[in-house]
Amino acid sequence: MGTTESKQEFLSQTYKPSNLTTKQYLSSISQKLRALALVDSSGNYLGFNSPFYTLFEFNSEQIAKMTLRNLLSFTLAEGLHTYEWEYQTLSLAPLPVFVWLHPVRLLDNVLFQVNIQYKYSSLDFEKIDEELVTSEISAFDIGRFCLEKAVQVTSSDIGYLVFVDEEERTATQFAYSTKTMEQCKLLKKPLVFDIDKGGIWSESIKRKECIIVNDYQNSPFKRGYPEGHIPIIRTMNLPIFENKKKTKIVLLVGMGNKPEDYNEQDAYNLYDVMFNMWTIFKKKFHI
Numbered sequence: 001m002g003t004t005e006s007k008q009e010f011l012s013q014t015y016k017p018s019n020l021t022t023k024q025y026l027s028s029i030s031q032k033l034r035a036l037a038l039v040d041s042s043g044n045y046l047g048f049n050s051p052f053y054t055l056f057e058f059n060s061e062q063i064a065k066m067t068l069r070n071l072l073s074f075t076l077a078e079g080l081h082t083y084e085w086e087y088q089t090l091s092l093a094p095l096p097v098f099v100w101l102h103p104v105r106l107l108d109n110v111l112f113q114v115n116i117q118y119k120y121s122s123l124d125f126e127k128i129d130e131e132l133v134t135s136e137i138s139a140f141d142i143g144r145f146c147l148e149k150a151v152q153v154t155s156s157d158i159g160y161l162v163f164v165d166e167e168e169r170t171a172t173q174f175a176y177s178t179k180t181m182e183q184c185k186l187l188k189k190p191l192v193f194d195i196d197k198g199g200i201w202s203e204s205i206k207r208k209e210c211i212i213v214n215d216y217q218n219s220p221f222k223r224g225y226p227e228g229h230i231p232i233i234r235t236m237n238l239p240i241f242e243n244k245k246k247t248k249i250v251l252l253v254g255m256g257n258k259p260e261d262y263n264e265q266d267a268y269n270l271y272d273v274m275f276n277m278w279t280i281f282k283k284k285f286h287i
Contacts, residue, residue: 021107022046035116038104043068046111051268072099072114139285143175146277150253151177153269157257158183158230161274162193164239164249168205169195171252183230199223201254204237208249210271212236214261236262240274251278 018025022038026047029036037048044067053063063071104113143161151159159177164170173191176184195202200221204211213219214234233256240251253274258266 018104018106022109022111025104025106025111029113037063037114039068039112039114041110041112048114052114052116068114139281140175142277142280142284144177146273146280147175147177147253150255150270150273151179153273154236154255154262154266155258155260156236156255157259159256160254162201162252162254164195164205164252166248168249171195171198171201171205180230200235201237201252204239205249205252208239208241210236210238210267212262212267230256233257234262236266236270238267238270238274240271240278 020028026038029038029047030049035049035052037052038046040046045063048060048063053060058066100115102113102115104111147159147161150156156177158180160173160180161175162171163174165172171193173193193202195205198205200211200213200216200219200223203221211221212234213221213236216222216232216234235254235256236258237252237254239249240253242248242250251274253270255262255266255270
């Protein structure tokens with residue numbers, strides 16, 4: 001589809017119109033967790049959200065000067081694109097993603113939305129979401145499944161998942177990754193922890209934010225761990241909130257011992273998996 005005729009055919013495709021203006025639509029995508037951008041018919045970026053420019057390791061000013069061809073190596077003239085791609089990031093780590101493009105009919109314009117999702121988290125959840133919701137699989141099995149995915153997308157060695165109580169005073173151990181169960185000697189029964197007396201993991205709950213520690217031995221949050229616990233080299237703890245208002249923490253997920261330092265991209269990948277898991281929990285168990 002490289003001709004002028006094919007471009008016009010593409011641009012004239014019928015999509016459900018939106019009842020938003022361009023300004024309102026841009027505001028709406030800024031709240032999304034997925035990497036999204038809006039471009040005009042020439043491929044110029046009109047707006048994008050934080051996950052979009054974080055994904056490509058550019059700042060917002062740099063992306064604003066680019067076009068679809070600059071960043072994604074294709075143009076609107078080539079038609080609808082849905083394809084798998086490994087983007088070579090500035091840090092030289094190939095990032096496997098899925099990219100697709102579709103028209104958006106707004107009240108004041110016809111523009112085009114660029115959608116990007118990670119290969120190892122988002123696509124999996126698109127396929128399994130309905131199956132997990134309708135099957136007889138238990139909450140524990142869903143938690144274990146998603147925890148293994150989280151370990152995979154963050155290149156971690158170990159992982160755990162805890163539920164946080166209504167008052168955010170205690171955390172109950174819920175699930176462990178396979179390697180955690182193989183290596184740790186303290187997993188005989190569910191454990192309930194006092195958040196006020198916890199270490200790095202509890203700071204993540206208290207501060208309501210992701211905490212990354214790449215030098216555990218010298219961390220000011222370190223309070224040690226009991227005999228039989230897996231030695232910690234580096235760790236990342238992320239709270240999951242009941243909703244986007246971030247008023248109530250429902251889960252805490254922890255990753256550990258990635259061979260390299262954890263970074264913000266790991267945090268985003270982890271959030272992507274675990275927020276999907278919480279969404280599945282809410283659907284399946286009517287939380």
